[in-house]
Amino acid sequence: MVTLKQAVQLPDIKPRTPLASLDRAAWIGRPERFSVESVAPIVGMAPHFVRRALGHGGDVTVDEVIALMDQDAFGETFVPRSQVLDYLVRESEVNQTAETPELEDYLLIEGNVTEVLSLIEPGSVQCVVTSTPYWGLRMYKDSKIVGWADGEECAYGHEQTPEGFVRHTVQILHQLRPVLTDEASIWWNIMDSYNTRTQIRGNAAEALRAMQGKETKSWADHDARRYSAGHSYLKDGEQCLLPTQIAERASRLGYFVKSVITWAKPSSMPEPQNSRVSRGLEYIIHMSTVRAPKFDKTAYRRMRPTLGGRNVGYESDKLSDVWVMPTSSGKNGHGAQFPTALPGRCIGLSTDVNDVVLDPFVGSGNSGVAARALGRRFIGIDVSPQYITSADEAISAVKGSGFEAAGRDLSEVNPHQELPMTGEL
């Protein structure tokens, strides 16, 4: 286990979009130059398009970066237009000298993901599977204030605006690219948020108690609250469309967006809304580093349902982009777990035995449990020491782990098994 420290009190979320624009006069004519590869993901264009727009394939000058930002094709990824040049200059000066910890079976790293990803061996991770904090939804035990590339300082998920959350997510996706193999997949589980005035609670059970009228805390008693007024365009009660924005920007970064999968949750939380339908789904964005990543569709038919095989009675023999899986019971004290079947399916589809799987927000460790049961090596990151300890307990307790067990898991076919759909996984 590798350890870095810090915990904080979170402020309320009050939508505030800074008024900022590019200071052209301060930049025009400056001498810095950048590679096409470093500029392309920041201006949201493919490297070949950047070369076409500039009419050459050499280094890009400051004036040319400004010309790219004036192109119709410009699209922000994780750095706002006013800060693109500051970011490129800053990044060209960074010197990384992190020491990579040894990975045998599994490794858990305690720390903020944007700081500790540099500890992972470049080109070593075959699959990233994770469920990130959702925007403005939960309080986690040991939140840490992170300094982001767009200048905001906040815990991940506690941004003042949904745009901030999109940027920070896309920054993490960008920082993940160097650790991935050339045929890797990323499976990014994310739920959308609504721009509403709400209390930010520790887990779904607390929210359910409030809905049943059993809440004893008043609005003022809550440690963190979210307001809806003050956003630059979102009105109160509007859906933010975060997953689609993240997927579009991931594509601009250079990833192949393979699918935006719907995770249908048969027993999702009730919602006290009268002006819209209730939500019963989350998304899993499947992205890859190449057009044809490592992908074994037949694993779906060979794996046990508890590790991601077909959920008979709810899913057909054909693996589609609608996955029906129960939510997790959250038995080991983490307020936002995904069921082991979810990471299990992603791992089974996109890795081989002994490949390295990474979960940058490991929480209770369900992705590590699935990876170990399938005989994959695993790296988990979490900012909370408590979650790292529970993840360690859960992963180390997996029986029959190791690469021999993987053979068994994949051949143990029980086509008639149904998943308990009440959160028992």
Ligand SMILES: C[S@@+](CC[C@H](N)C(=O)[O-])C[C@H]1O[C@@H](n2cnc3c(N)ncnc32)[C@H](O)[C@@H]1O
């Ligand atoms: C949705 S939960 C992950 C749940 C996990 N998939 C499971 O099944 O238990 C998100 C996790 O991200 C962690 N986290 C939040 N900010 C982080 C950061 N900056 N770096 C690393 N981990 C962070 C939280 O502590 C929390 O455990």
